[in-house]
Amino acid sequence: MPSELSPPSGPPAADFEAELVARAASGDGEAFTVLMRRHNQLLFRTARSILQNDADAEDAVQEAYLRAWRALGRYRAESRLSTWLVRIVVNEALGRRRRAGPLTTPLESAMDSPDPRVRVALADPPEDGPEASVARREVREQLEAEIDRLPEGFRTVFVLRAVEEMSVEEIAETLEIPAATVRTRHFRARNLLRTTLESAAPAPLRSAYAFDGERCDRIVARVLARARAEGLAVGSGTGVPEAP
Numbered sequence: 515m516p517s518e519l520s521p522p523s524g525p526p527a528a529d530f531e532a533e534l535v536a537r538a539a540s541g542d543g544e545a546f547t548v549l550m551r552r553h554n555q556l557l558f559r560t561a562r563s564i565l566q567n568d569a570d571a572e573d574a575v576q577e578a579y580l581r582a583w584r585a586l587g588r589y590r591a592e593s594r595l596s597t598w599l600v601r602i603v604v605n606e607a608l609g610r611r612r613r614a615g616p617l618t619t620p621l622e623s624a625m626d627s628p629d630p631r632v633r634v635a636l637a638d639p640p641e642d643g644p645e646a647s648v649a650r651r652e653v654r655e656q657l658e659a660e661i662d663r664l665p666e667g668f669r670t671v672f673v674l675r676a677v678e679e680m681s682v683e684e685i686a687e688t689l690e691i692p693a694a695t696v697r698t699r700h701f702r703a704r705n706l707l708r709t710t711l712e713s714a715a716p717a718p719l720r721s722a723y724a725f726d727g728e729r730c731d732r733i734v735a736r737v738l739a740r741a742r743a744e745g746l747a748v749g750s751g752t753g754v755p756e757a758p
């Protein structure tokens with residue numbers, strides 16, 4: 515039997531999302547669990563593009579979810595839920611970045627050539643087996659390292675546009691900058707990453723800042739644990755493990 519919170523086949527996805535938001539705003543932990551699992555990768559990649567550290571990005575995502583849950587009753591769907599959530603996690607990540615002190619990336623440093631081993635690994639990758647897995651991981655890690663070296667404004671726009679494939683308009687609304695600025699930053703980021711991107715296939719780019727099931731479960735469990743402690747959640751979030 516399908517879950518009560520499974521996306522319906524008939525009504526638009528927006529209606530299902532609106533139902534989840536309404537239920538979560540009333541304290542339904544299972545509904546908010548579904549929302550988290552639908553947005554976890556997007557929010558993690560966004561936070562990671564700003565903080566450049568996996569653990570810090572996870573913490574920022576968890577805090578952003580709690581801030582969002584507390585404010586769900588005031589959410590009016592004037593923008594897409596994903597846009598609203600990304601804006602919250604951007605503000606959370608930027609706040610953490612400011613408190614940690616400046617960590618600027620000089621433009622000259624970002625323009626350095628990438629490791630030539632990336633081009634070798636991508637030129638003739640084996641199709642199957644452990645060697646293919648190792649090659650893909652090396653390519654992904656090198657690509658992530660190159661993205662991390664971009665100046666902050668370029669990096670976040672690039673991740674949202676090229677990795678998450680958000681529209682220019684969505685990014686402009688999320689980051690509260692003109693659409694022309696989004697296009698300019700994305701263009702310049704691609705130029706800075708030109709050598710790496712010319713070598714990399716679309717698959718490694720889409721796999722940047724991988725978000726596996728274990729990390730997803732961990733974030734969901736910790737948010738639910740804190741939400742229950744605060745009295746935000748009255749549901750348990752079916753099938754979600756307890757926070758470690």
